[in-house]
Amino acid sequence: MAPRIAASAAQAVANITDGSTVLIGGFGNAGQPMELIDALLEGGASDLTVVNNNAGQADAGLALLIKERRVAKIICSFPRQSDSWHFDEAYRAGEIELELVPQGNLAERIRAAGAGIGGFFTPTGYGTLLAEGKETRIIDGRGYVLESPIHADFALIKALRADAHGNLVYRKTARNFGPIMATAAKQAIVQVDDIVPVGSIDPENVITPGIYVNTLVALGGAQ
Amino acid sequence: MAPRIAASAAQAVANITDGSTVLIGGFGNAGQPMELIDALLEGGASDLTVVNNNAGQADAGLALLIKERRVAKIICSFPRQSDSWHFDEAYRAGEIELELVPQGNLAERIRAAGAGIGGFFTPTGYGTLLAEGKETRIIDGRGYVLESPIHADFALIKALRADAHGNLVYRKTARNFGPIMATAAKQAIVQVDDIVPVGSIDPENVITPGIYVNTLVALGGAQ
Amino acid sequence: MSAYTEQKLTRDEMAQLVAADIPAGAFVNLGIGQPTNVSNFLTAEQGVTLHTENGMLGMGPVAVGDQVDEDLINAGKIPVTELPGASFFHHADSFAMMRGGHLDVCVLGAFQVSAAGDLANWHTGAEGAIPAVGGAMDLAIGAKQTWVMMSLFTKGGESKLVETLSYPVTGLGCVSRIYTEVAVFELRDAKVYVRSTHGISFADLAAKVPVELTEVK
């Protein structure tokens, strides 16, 4: 199905309901779908499970969702930063659940969900606190931990450009989690600078094929 | 390490020794590194384990390696074709071992090797003859089979073009197994039409980063 | 009462039926052989995108003349064309797309289908046969819906819709619809519904097929 073209970020996220699991792309500011997150904040959905590399920074985006106690649980690799005060406060108050995952396992678990993999043995985290309670196995003399896929209801992603079929290209290190998150969510909602006619993106250079994209919103490059 | 530039296909495959495991790219003729396979045939290495989607066709390439009984074992998804007579004969004579793997599991096992994954649960093949003797598990109500990575000594790959750092781009459906095989072998040997100066390939469009490429040979586009 | 036509369906009519049933905008994989023929009956208005498991979305018709390019082939290794908006990807990504449940419909041929939707289409199990599986097992279980196109009876007159497979399994409980020359079956709620019959009455069909059939009223 060709993606729905939303008229605004608000319209793009309008069907995100309470209790949803939402993958949010970005690493630092690169690839962070700030307008979609703001729209989600505005939209009012609560009791969310959010998957992101971090747990919000300063007084913007994800940090505000956490401040407003709209995030019941966060799955991330690096919550603690110099400016993660809203997360820190919610966490110390016992008002947000944290599932801490090594960054590569986080990426691989998201990929596994999109790829129909039921679980995988990873060497990362073996013998550490983060493997406690998890199944482990020695394979060819090396220790591995069994990790499970992270499926989601929605993904919020920022890409550089889409064609009307939803084929996406990204820009530099802003690519980060976008391509795998698009595959792991029932609905991928993507903000782009612009939407170009079908045929404008070389099929060799498509990073996310349109099959993974459900909703597009064009916000212009000057945002 | 920047890849070695071999002067010929023969030089490119010269270090493949008896008993090696060799991944060979291609699906049908698309992406089949025919000149490298011919050079391997000429080079004389035997007792090989070969991983390819098929088991050779007609009287060329992999089929001739099998005809000459240089392949002790083949791991593939689709050996039997109308023109796979050399494989058929070797197989019926009990002179080649066959490990039959569903095509998607074959691809995922190769990817797992390159990605440092020790094993993964796949739904493909569950409840079939090809899962016999393998560990299975029900996860969230669905049956899965545990599959293991396929590591290799060498990969023989055909790409369209490389830069001198070994960054590769492919052409259309000839991409097929190349990118994953490059990651799963200790040494990836790649034939390309041409080698272009570093900086000629847009970093956004690199399909196989040069880190995965050990040997390049340019054979020209008219081959 | 189910739909009925006086005559058995031809292969083209079967393909036409399947094509008409594919939802607008669907992402579809058509298996090698008879299912490939379905593409000839898809309309531009349907906006269906074809996937080929060797690494492409947006596959166009079979290439002719100058269009033939050995780097652009389908899963049957036949030269094809690409449509605007196509994309290429490697084998692991292509099968991840399938196994991850992203395709809407996959249409396959079959040796047998069981009442529970188990599919056999990869191996006759015959003594001495060289096995080959290709993408059959991935295709069977990957798409949101797996449809089968097959003749309902063997040359010897035995039903290929069976209670329990006698051929080796390709995938368990994966088939939701079966198109045959004499009837279209829908498998759901642990029942086998007959959506239409062609050149045969429901009663005659029920007598020839060794599984309990339910007529769609």
Added chain:
Amino acid sequence: MSAYTEQKLTRDEMAQLVAADIPAGAFVNLGIGQPTNVSNFLTAEQGVTLHTENGMLGMGPVAVGDQVDEDLINAGKIPVTELPGASFFHHADSFAMMRGGHLDVCVLGAFQVSAAGDLANWHTGAEGAIPAVGGAMDLAIGAKQTWVMMSLFTKGGESKLVETLSYPVTGLGCVSRIYTEVAVFELRDAKVYVRSTHGISFADLAAKVPVELTEVK
């Protein structure tokens, strides 16, 4: 006898030592903090390619002025530049590259390293501390060689090279070399070799470090 200098190494001298030890043509990931400084001492002739786990090979120096681009950052979220021959990839591919053992060297900071090469660098384990791991565990076990840069002693004067970690583990048996201000250690064959000492004699060092040390003769 091991190499010896009269003075302790400065941070820049440590970085210089590490840089000189990186093999020509290597693919390298430099951890956040002190290890990042190593890049300042790599020479063009070495032809080292830098990986940043947020999705890039061929990372160049930190961006200045007009070069700053918020879409082009390193793992420390600092704007950087790209060199000719760079490539971009997504997070799963980037960590697959690391976990698959494709990087030659990874240089990391540490709280502690054990004689067996166990690394602690992600979590102090302090009561009430909010844990954060990032790519630490992936980096620790991914590269062909993991090297550590750290001061050998805590502010309280305790050795950070220990028999058994008291901090939570990042990775087991992964460290093969430790660069400190007073000595460079090589961990192999179940022994801790002292390759060089700086401003301290081997005997004094051995007295201060609670693991058995072997002098490289």
